[in-house]
Amino acid sequence: QQQVKQSPQSLIVQKGGIPIINCAYENTAFDYFPWYQQFPGKGPALLIAIRPDVSEKKEGRFTISFNKSAKQFSLHIMDSQPGDSATYFCAASTPQSKAAGNKLTFGGGTRVLVKP
């Protein structure tokens, strides 16, 4: 019940295309859903995050869509560029207290390649 399932494992798009990464969860107690971007040899960087009280959030060319009833959320990269080529991770957490650890449950990751 703590799993977050991410798909696809890899994705290739042409420059300007819109890669879409999907995540599904079972635990209805999850209330925070961040996305991370990781370049090879670097630590993951927090990209954008959403709470279940909104259905969509945009930051620059990155958009999260959230479907609470379907227990799914997705990342869209608008007008993708070769520099967006990276591995993307979705994650989720429940409203834990600090003492409980505030742990994130991560999806398995999606490797995105944007061809010029």
Added chain:
Amino acid sequence: SQTIHQWPATLVQPVGSPLSLECTVEGTSNPNLYWYRQAAGRGLQLLFYSVGIGQISSEVPQNLSASRPQDRQFILSSKKLLLSDSGFYLCACRGTPGIEQYFGPGTRLTVT
């Protein structure tokens, strides 16, 4: 904003040797700290987390241990490294207050 430092950046160690990786955090106090391991081309595996000085929780049984001697210092150790300990080790921090979890630059460990 928080800044996370990890060292060394890369490390090559023989099987059976000890290990000590260090993580320090700036820009926050009383953070939750985390150690993750990432195998090549794989996802993020939470190894340990700490909610305060001297408080360590282990997520998976293994050859590693963690310690938190100071509020913003987190150390990952091993007495005898195994080949399977090779990987990319990431320290992460969740500050107080705040919900976001931030990652450090990582340490690439190769056990030969």
